Structures are given as structure tokens and as C-alpha cells.
Amino acid sequence: MLEVSGISQVFGGVTALDRVSFTIAKGDITGVIGPNGAGKTTLFNIITGIYTQTAGKVLLGGADVSGLPPERLARLGLVRTFQNIELFGGMTVHENVMVGMHTKSSSGLLACGLKMPWNMAEERRIREHSLNWLDFTGIPDLADVTAGNLPFGKGRLLEIARALAVEPQIILMDEPAAGLNSQETLELAKLIQRIRETGITVVLVEHDMELIMDICDRIVVLNLGRKLAEGTPREIQDNHEVVAAYLGEDE
Amino acid sequence: MKKELLKFGAFALLIMLAPLAFKGGYLMTVLVFVGINTMLSIALNLLLGYAGQISLGHAGFFGLGAYLSGVLTATYGWNPWLSMALAAVIVGIVAYLIGFPILKLKGHYLAMATLGLGIIIYIVFNETVDLTGGPSGLSGIPNLSINGITFDSDLKNYYLVWIFALLMVLFSLNLANSRIGRALRAVHDSEVAARVVGVNARLLKVQIFAVSATFCALAGSLYAHTMTFISPASFGFTFSVELLTMVVIGGLGSIYGSFLGAALLTLLPEFLRAAHDYDIIIYGGLLMVMVMYMPGGLVRGIPELYRKLLKSKGKTALKSEGGVEHA
Amino acid sequence: MQFDQLLQYALSGLSTGAIYALIGIGFSIIYNATGIINFAQGEFVMLGGMLTLFFLELLKLPIWAAIPCAVAAATVGGILFERLAIRPLRQATPINLVIITIGGSILIRGLAMLLWGKDTHAIPPFSGDEPIAIGGATVLPQHLWILGITVIIIAINKFYFFHTISGKAMRACAYNRRAAGLVGIDVRRMVLFSFVISSAMGAVAGIIVAPLTMVAYDVGGMLGLKGFCAAIIGGMSSGISTVLGGLILGVLESLGAGLISSGYKDAIAFIILLLLLFLRPQGLFGKAESERV
Numbered sequence: 001m002l003e004v005s006g007i008s009q010v011f012g013g014v015t016a017l018d019r020v021s022f023t024i025a026k027g028d029i030t031g032v033i034g035p036n037g038a039g040k041t042t043l044f045n046i047i048t049g050i051y052t053q054t055a056g057k058v059l060l061g062g063a064d065v066s067g068l069p070p071e072r073l074a075r076l077g078l079v080r081t082f083q084n085i086e087l088f089g090g091m092t093v094h095e096n097v098m099v100g101m102h103t104k105s106s107s108g109l110l111a112c113g114l115k116m117p118w119n120m121a122e123e124r125r126i127r128e129h130s131l132n133w134l135d136f137t138g139i140p141d142l143a144d145v146t147a148g149n150l151p152f153g154k155g156r157l158l159e160i161a162r163a164l165a166v167e168p169q170i171i172l173m174d175e176p177a178a179g180l181n182s183q184e185t186l187e188l189a190k191l192i193q194r195i196r197e198t199g200i201t202v203v204l205v206e207h208d209m210e211l212i213m214d215i216c217d218r219i220v221v222l223n224l225g226r227k228l229a230e231g232t233p234r235e236i237q238d239n240h241e242v243v244a245a246y247l248g249e250d251e
Numbered sequence: 252m253k254k255e256l257l258k259f260g261a262f263a264l265l266i267m268l269a270p271l272a273f274k275g276g277y278l279m280t281v282l283v284f285v286g287i288n289t290m291l292s293i294a295l296n297l298l299l300g301y302a303g304q305i306s307l308g309h310a311g312f313f314g315l316g317a318y319l320s321g322v323l324t325a326t327y328g329w330n331p332w333l334s335m336a337l338a339a340v341i342v343g344i345v346a347y348l349i350g351f352p353i354l355k356l357k358g359h360y361l362a363m364a365t366l367g368l369g370i371i372i373y374i375v376f377n378e379t380v381d382l383t384g385g386p387s388g389l390s391g392i393p394n395l396s397i398n399g400i401t402f403d404s405d406l407k408n409y410y411l412v413w414i415f416a417l418l419m420v421l422f423s424l425n426l427a428n429s430r431i432g433r434a435l436r437a438v439h440d441s442e443v444a445a446r447v448v449g450v451n452a453r454l455l456k457v458q459i460f461a462v463s464a465t466f467c468a469l470a471g472s473l474y475a476h477t478m479t480f481i482s483p484a485s486f487g488f489t490f491s492v493e494l495l496t497m498v499v500i501g502g503l504g505s506i507y508g509s510f511l512g513a514a515l516l517t518l519l520p521e522f523l524r525a526a527h528d529y530d531i532i533i534y535g536g537l538l539m540v541m542v543m544y545m546p547g548g549l550v551r552g553i554p555e556l557y558r559k560l561l562k563s564k565g566k567t568a569l570k571s572e573g574g575v576e577h578a
Numbered sequence: 579m580q581f582d583q584l585l586q587y588a589l590s591g592l593s594t595g596a597i598y599a600l601i602g603i604g605f606s607i608i609y610n611a612t613g614i615i616n617f618a619q620g621e622f623v624m625l626g627g628m629l630t631l632f633f634l635e636l637l638k639l640p641i642w643a644a645i646p647c648a649v650a651a652a653t654v655g656g657i658l659f660e661r662l663a664i665r666p667l668r669q670a671t672p673i674n675l676v677i678i679t680i681g682g683s684i685l686i687r688g689l690a691m692l693l694w695g696k697d698t699h700a701i702p703p704f705s706g707d708e709p710i711a712i713g714g715a716t717v718l719p720q721h722l723w724i725l726g727i728t729v730i731i732i733a734i735n736k737f738y739f740f741h742t743i744s745g746k747a748m749r750a751c752a753y754n755r756r757a758a759g760l761v762g763i764d765v766r767r768m769v770l771f772s773f774v775i776s777s778a779m780g781a782v783a784g785i786i787v788a789p790l791t792m793v794a795y796d797v798g799g800m801l802g803l804k805g806f807c808a809a810i811i812g813g814m815s816s817g818i819s820t821v822l823g824g825l826i827l828g829v830l831e832s833l834g835a836g837l838i839s840s841g842y843k844d845a846i847a848f849i850i851l852l853l854l855l856f857l858r859p860q861g862l863f864g865k866a867e868s869e870r871v
Contacts, residue, residue: 048447050443069446070443070446070447071446071447071449071450071451071452074446074447074448074449075449079447079448079449080447082443082444086441086443086444086447087440087441087444088436088437088440088441088444088445089440089441090436090439090440090504091433091436091437091440095433095436096437098430098433099430099433099434099437099445099448099450100448101430102430102433102434102448102449102450103448103449105430107429107430107431108431109426109431109458109459109462112425112426112429112430112431112432113422113423113425113426113429113431113462114422114425115425115429119429122430123429123430126430159444162448163447163448165448166448166449299673303673305673305676307680352855352856353852353855353856355856356855356859357672358672358673358676359609359614359615359672359675359676360615360855360859362615362617362676363615363803363806363810363851363855364851364852364855366803367803367807367848367851367852368848368852370803370844370845370848371845371848371849371852374841374842374844374845374848375845377841378839378841378842378845488799489684492680492684495677495680496681499677528691528696529688529691529692531684531685531687531688531691532684532685532688532689532691532692533688534681534684535680535681535682535683535684535685535686535687535688536681536685537681538677538678538680538681538684539663539678539681539682539685542667542674542677542678542681543666543667543668543678546668546669546674
């Protein structure tokens with residue numbers, strides 16, 4: 001589904017990522033973990049087209065998508081969420097999800113301004129269909145609330161709903177459990193599993209080890225910009241290098 | 252949706268009946284300008300209030316429309332309607348092409364670049380004397396006419412201008428509540444998040460910039476044909492700032508707010524004749540006060556103020572009730 | 579084209595360029611300390627000229643006393659501007675900052691018009707107007723004053739930024755405001771300082787150029803924009819790059835006015851500005867920096 005091959009990223013002489021490669025299988029939930037400064041978020045930013053890597057390739061469904069901007073990647077079925085949730089704060093919850101359906105609609109600027117019949121039909125479809133995603137993430141009752149006024153946990157759910165509205169093949173979540181309480185984290189875990197059940201591949205960057213170990217099929221461990229290990233949760237837990245990286249190397 | 256339509260209907264009716272109240276007279280001329288300024292501030296608001304991209308050069312596009320129409324009709328004897336359409340198309344294309352490099356810039360840099368663009372256009376108006384008449388202006392621009400009716404009185408011009416303005420209001424309202432309008436607001440709130448869900452932010456910004464400039468050009472053509480005389484002084488930096496003030500006063504991202512801002516800022520100087528030369532003090536002061544104390548503009552600020560007032564009244568009422576109980 | 583004539587254009591270009599450089603550095607200092615492009619920067623240039631005139635004519639001060647008074651008064655204006663317009667702003671988004679500094683700019687301009695009227699005034703040159711021959715060209719004593727004072731100001735600036743604690747703190751703010759705050763630098767104070775320095779520099783620029791170009795309430799706009807252009811050429815540096823930017827702009831403008839058309843003189847600066855913003859937003863001398871999200 002998604003293949004990262006030999007990705008390196010250098011910021012003004014500092015190597016943030018050094019020849020990182022791994023493959024993510026379709027339908028899996030994959031966790032990317034590593035101590036602070038391991039390069040996880042940088043890697044996410046490269047995969048999702050926000051940074052352009054210094055070297056290496058990103059393949060999506062076998063096609064080279066390196067350097068494509070995020071809006072093109074979204075059309076190819078790759079979306080992401082952000083660590084510090086990025087909502088459209090001035091719009092309602094419902095409208096946020098409607099923006100998620102942007103790639104699933106096509107009326108141009110003039111058609112919208114002139115309210116052409118096909119645009120009206122499309123608008124109705126967007127309005128109704130987007131409600132499904134609010135149902136899916138369990139926040140349908142918040143539809144008319146201004147997104148900027150949402151509590152953090154609900155904002156996270158909205159961000160996920162908006163990403164799902166793109167109807168992606170693969171969703172990347174940057175620390176989805178950050179800032180959530182344990183109850184919310186539990187619900188998030190269930191939600192992620194339900195997302196996978198619909199056939200969407202999920203990739204998580206996460207610090208919450210319990211969450212990662214519970215729901216991931218595979219785990220990739222980064223440390224200091226390099227891939228340290230890769231495997232099932234069990235394999236990772238038994239890996240000495242990983243344990244050393246997390247606890248600090250004591251002689 | 253129905254509510255929106257009703258609101259627009261009421262607004263349109265009000266505009267159409269307004270001349271009855273004023274019975275011609277001097278104020279009609281001013282109301283024609285209110286119409287033109289409404290178009291311009293809506294144009295700027297689409298860009299600034301919806302897409303979140305500033306322009307300090309919109310007076311330039313307004314001027315381009317006016318001069319293209321003026322020169323084509325007065326100097327080359329073209330049909331006014333044809334020249335108006337051509338002016339709109341040309342300005343739209345120019346803005347579209349220039350939009351790609353200019354909208355790559357953000358914030359302060361975008362403001363400076365658009366400001367520079369506006370000044371370059373202004374200098375060209377002044378310097379191409381053979382074409383534009385230079386600083387002394389271009390006269391002899393014909394009125395528009397249709398089916399033998401020539402728009403040569405304030406009343407006729409009022410209806411002419413306002414029909415265009417109302418169509419623009421309707422177009423903009425439609426746009427605001429469509430996938431494009433939502434995408435624009437999304438870009439405003441978080442460009443990166445909008446792009447991640449598939450909104451081509453760059454293209455969209457350029458498109459709305461072009462539409463905004465086209466609206467300005469249309470307003471410019473109407474201005475030229477209703478005034479029959481134009482000079483560069485109407486299209487300088489100060490007017491760009493005046494447009495900005497209208498949008499900010501009315502409310503960023505509110506179409507009716509744009510009308511309110513345009514109406515206030517056009518009518519105000521008429522009532523403050525004495526302060527005529529000092530209008531820049533008023534614009535400057537208003538801009539600062541609004542941004543500091545009412546960043547949502549009048550359309551949002553006044554209801555908010557009203558609610559606050561009600562609340563504080565409610566509180567004092569409760570207090571006094573409590574007092575009664577105690578007694 | 580005569581060599582002498584080219585030399586003449588270049589020489590007069592250098593002195594206007596020096597003015598642009600001073601204004602440009604003012605832009606850069608505030609930008610580096612705060613991230614704000616102060617659209618009102620040009621108004622302090624105007625204030626410098628107008629206040630000098632005020633002290634000269636109304637208070638009958640001699641020129642050596644009028645100038646420091648004018649600089650001091652303009653600086654107080656800068657402090658007031660920071661206190662009343664910038665600091666109280668709650669939603670300091672770039673657009674709000676643009677709007678507020680533009681509002682401030684035309685408010686100051688309007689107040690100047692209200693106080694001193696719309697007339698254009700002349701300020702006497704500092705030391706006569708006997709032209710001095712250099713090669714085949716001539717310069718006015720005022721040109722030399724401009725170049726000399728500019729060099730001195732830039733030297734003082736350099737000393738301040740590299741050899742005083744407060745200057746170093748200001749540079750720290752320019753690199754990273756949050757980190758500067760964490761190591762105990764009073765960032766808000768530095769912001770105020772940046773307004774003090776740049777309004778003083780703007781005022782000096784306005785004073786030394788006034789004998790050549792006359793002064794009126796509305797000269798600030800154009801001078802300010804050209805100073806910004808100089809800063810852009812210099813990559814928003816508060817050092818030598820912006821000085822070079824100003825000089826390049828001044829000379830190009832002067833040559834353009836002489837060789838092409840004087841009417842388009844002002845357009846040259848803006849065409850350069852647009853081209854640079856489109857093609858090399860990091861400035862003519864800067865290296866491209868990858869922008870982080």
C-alpha cells in the first residue's frame with residue numbers, strides 16, 4: 001500500500017532522517033514509534049507532502065508520489081491528521097466535514113456562484129452524506145457547533161471525521177491520543193479499529209505505548225532519524241535495542 | 252437556505268424602493284456611489300474575508316476597468332456594453348496570471364506586493380498621457396444605454412448600478428455557501444489542513460483573486476459610464492485603504508457587512524462636509540479602533556454588544572430582585 | 579551617453595539610496611524583533627522633516643538644536659505608536675497587524691495634515707548649496723551630509739547590535755523570540771526598543787533628505803515603501819545587505835529616471851520589489867532557507 005524507501009531529510013546540516021525504509025501493508029494498522037526527536041513527525045510531513053525530502057522515495061500503491069503536494073495526495077487517497085488538531089475554527093462541525101468531501105465534488109467557482117442545478121444537487125449530496133461521518137465518529141449532535149469552540153477530544157474526533165470524508169485508502173494520524181484522557185483514548189482505539197474494518201489502512205505516530213501495543217498489527221521504531229526495528233508488537237517488546245533506546249543506554 | 256433567500260429578497264426590495272424615500276435630489280448621486288462601493292467592498296471581502304488574503308491594490312483593478320471602458324468608448328468609439336465586458340475579461344485574465352506569483356506570498360509580503368502592484372498601475376494611468384489623458388483625466392465617456400433608454404440621470408444610474416450590485420451580492424452569497432466558499436474559508440482557517448483534505452489552496456486563491464479583480468473591473472466600468480469622466484486620483488492607494496476600511500468596518504466575511512461598510516463610509520463624508528479633507532484621519536482611526544475592539548466588524552460586533560448589554564441588565568435586574576428578597 | 583552624466587546620476591542616486599537604506603534598516607529592525615512589517619515606518623520619516631521645520635520656524639531654534647529635538651519628538655511618536663497600536667492588539671494575526679499599521683500610518687499622516695496643513699515646505703541645507711565638483715559631475719554639500727550621517731548611523735547601529743547587552747538581546751529576539759524569552763530577555767521591552775530605534779532612524783532619514791526634496795505631510799508613504807524595497811533587496815537584514823539594497827535601488831532609480839523617463843521613476847522601485855518578491859523573496863544576497871511548517 002505505502003512504501004517508504006531510503007528517505008533522508010537534512011535541515012541546515014542536521015540530519016533529521018537517515019535512509020529510512022519500510023512498507024505498510026493494505027488493511028494494517030501500523031504504529032510508528034520512537035523517543036522524542038526520532039524524526040517521526042518529520043517522516044509524516046514528508047509522506048504527506050508537507051516537506052520535500054532531501055533523498056528517497058515515497059510509493060503509494062506502487063506509484064512514485066514523492067514531492068507531490070498534499071492536495072494531490074488526498075485525491076490519490078492519502079490523508080492525515082495533525083498532532084495539534086488543525087480544524088477550520090470559524091466553521092461549524094458539519095461544514096468542516098463538508099470540506100472533507102471537496103475531492104468528491106466538482107462544481108467550479110462560477111457554477112457555485114450561479115447556483116447551477118447540478119451544483120444544487122451536489123450540494124444536497126454533500127450536506128447529507130457528510131452527516132454519515134459525524135455519525136461514524138459519534139459526534140452527530142455537535143453538527144451545528146462552531147469547530148473552534150469544541151473541547152480538545154471532540155476536536156480530535158472531528159478531525160478524523162473530516163479526514164474520513166475524503167474516503168481515503170490510507171489515513172496517517174499524528175499522535176491521535178495526545179491530550180486525550182484515558183476514557184477518550186479507549187474510544188479512540190475502538191474508532192481506529194472500526195476505521196480499519198472499513199478497509200482503510202491506518203498509520204499512527206504515537207507515544208501512548210498501551211494504545212500502540214493494543215491495536216497495531218505492525219510497529220516501526222525510529223531512533224535518532226534511523227529505523228531501529230520493525231515487527232509485530234510482541235517482537236518489538238522483546239527487542240533489546242528498542243528497550244535500550246527508550247530507557248537510555250546504561251552500561 | 253430559504254431564510255437566506257428571504258433575507259436577500261428583503262434587501263433587494265429595500266434597495267429598489269429606496270429612491271422613493273429620497274425623491275431624486277442630491278443624495279441620489281451618493282447612493283449611486285454606495286452601489287459602486289458595495290461592489291468593490293464585496294470584491295475585496297471575497298478575497299480578504301473569505302480566503303484570508305489581503306490586497307492593497309484593489310483600487311488598481313477598479314481603475315483598470317474604468318480606464319479600459321473609458322478609453323475604448325471615448326477614444327475608439329466602441330459600444331459601451333462590449334467594452335465593459337471586454338474590460339472585465341481582460342482584468343480577470345491579468346489578475347489570474349499575476350495571481351500565481353503574487354499569492355505565493357503571505358501576510359505582510361502579500362500586502363506589500365499588492366500595494367506595489369496598485370501603485371504601478373496608478374503610475375501608468377498618470378504617465379500614459381496619450382492614452383489616458385494623464386493626471387488631468389479622461390472625459391467624454393458615453394453613458395450606457397439599452398433599448399433607447401440612456402442611463403444619464405442619477406435615478407437611472409441608481410437602478411443600473413444596483414442591479415449589478417445586487418447580482419454580485421447574490422453571486423457572492425451563493426458562493427459563500429457552496430463547496431468553493433467553504434474551501435475558501437477552510438484555507439483561511441488552516442491552509443495546511445485544507446490542502447490535506449484535497450483543497451488546491453493555491454489555485455483557489457488565484458481563482459478568487461481573479462473573480463475579485465473582475466468584480467472591481469465591472470464596478471470600474473460602471474463608474475466610468477455613470478461619471479463620464481475619470482482621473483487617476485480616484486484609483487490611488489488611499490482608495491485601496493478606503494476599500495479595506497469598508498470591509499473591516501462592515502465585517503470580514505460578511506456580504507451584507509460589505510454593504511454596510513460601503514454605505515457608512517460613502518455617506519459619512521457627505522454628512523461631515525466640514526471634515527472633508529480630513530477623511531484619512533477618520534479612516535485611519537476607524538481601522539485601528541475596529542481591529543482592536545470589534546474585529547468581527549459591525550455586523551457581528553453590534554449584536555454582540557447588544558447581547559452584552561442585555562446580559563448586564565439581566566444581572567442588575569437579578570441583583571435588585573435578590574435585594575428585594577433580603578428586605 | 580556621456581560618462582560624466584552617468585556619474586552624475588550615480589552620485590545623486592547614492593544619496594537617495596542612503597536614505598532608503600536608513601528607512602529599510604528601520605523596517606528590518608522591527609521585523610526581526612517582532613515579525614511585523616510596520617506600514618507606518620514612512621510616517622516617521624515624514625515626522626522627522628515636519629518636526630524639524632516646526633522647531634526651526636515656530637520655535638525659532640537653530641538647526642543644530644532643532645534636529646535632535648525633532649528626532650526625540652519622532653521617537654516619542656514611535657513609542658506611543660507601539661504602546662497604543664501594537665501592544666493592545668489581542669488577535670495579532672498578520673492581517674490585523676497590516677490593517678492596524680496601515681490605519682496608524684494614515685492616521686499619523688492625517689494628523690500631520692491637520693497640524694501643519696497641506697503645503698510643501700523647504701528646509702535650508704545644513705551648510706549652503708554651493709555645488710562641489712567631483713570628476714565631471716557635481717554634488718551638493720547636502721549629498722555629502724546624507725552620506726556622512728548615514729555612515730555614522732550605520733556604525734552606531736553596528737556597535738549597538740554587536741557590542742551592547744541590549745543590542746545582543748535584540749539580536750537574540752530576531753533569531754528566536756521564544757528562546758530569547760526563556761533565557762530571561764524581556765521580549766516586550768525589546769519590541770518597544772525596536773520601535774524606538776527604527777522611528778529615530780526614520781526621523782533622521784527624513785531630516786537629512788528634507789533640504790533636497792522638500793517636505794510635506796504626505797512624503798512618508800512613498801519613502802517608506804522604497805525603504806521597504808531596500809529591505810527586501812537586502813533580505814530583511816538590519817545590516818550591510820540592506821544598505822547595499824538601498825544604494826542599488828537609489829542608483830537604479832536615478833539612472834532609470836535619467837535614461838528612460840522621470841515619470842516612471844517611482845515605478846522602478848515597485849517593479850524591482852515585485853520581481854524580487856516573486857523570484858528571490860530571501861533577498862538578493864541571502865541564501866534560500868527551507869521554510870518549516
